[in-house]
Amino acid sequence: MARILIVDDSPSQMMGIRRIVEKLGHEALTAEDGQAGVEAARRELPDLILMDVVMPNLNGFQATRSITRDPATAHIPVILVTTKDQDTDRVWGMRQGAKAYLTKPFSEVELADAILRTIGNPPAAPAPTDA
Helix, strand or coil, X not given: CCEEEEECCCHHHHHHHHHHHHHCCCEEEEECCHHHHHHHHHHHCCCEEEECCCCCCXXXXXXXXXXXXXXXXXXXXXXXXXXXXXHHHHHHHHHCCCCEEEECCCCHHXXXXXXXXXXXXXXXXXXXXXX
């Protein structure tokens, strides 16, 4: 099970993404804007961050740049999850350090695939043994 930080200022989007993350068997952590996302990344050191772009305080591009350039959090992959669907947005997001870019609306399968491609399969629980 991976620990996944969801950063989104929309409560409905956050709830939908959280439901999918938990259905996949991962632990969901949340932050409501880019600044809170950067702080949560430093505090929690999640395995993955799902980052919206259009948010108050720090936007997702700024927050991703801050996370990927900080030695304490640079190892954490970021997937940008956004309504911004222009090629220039995608290129800019990847230049900020994102590992993937997913455009809203997306399906559960698309999000699961992006997570799997970014962090791989989480380790399975050990099989019970007869003692």
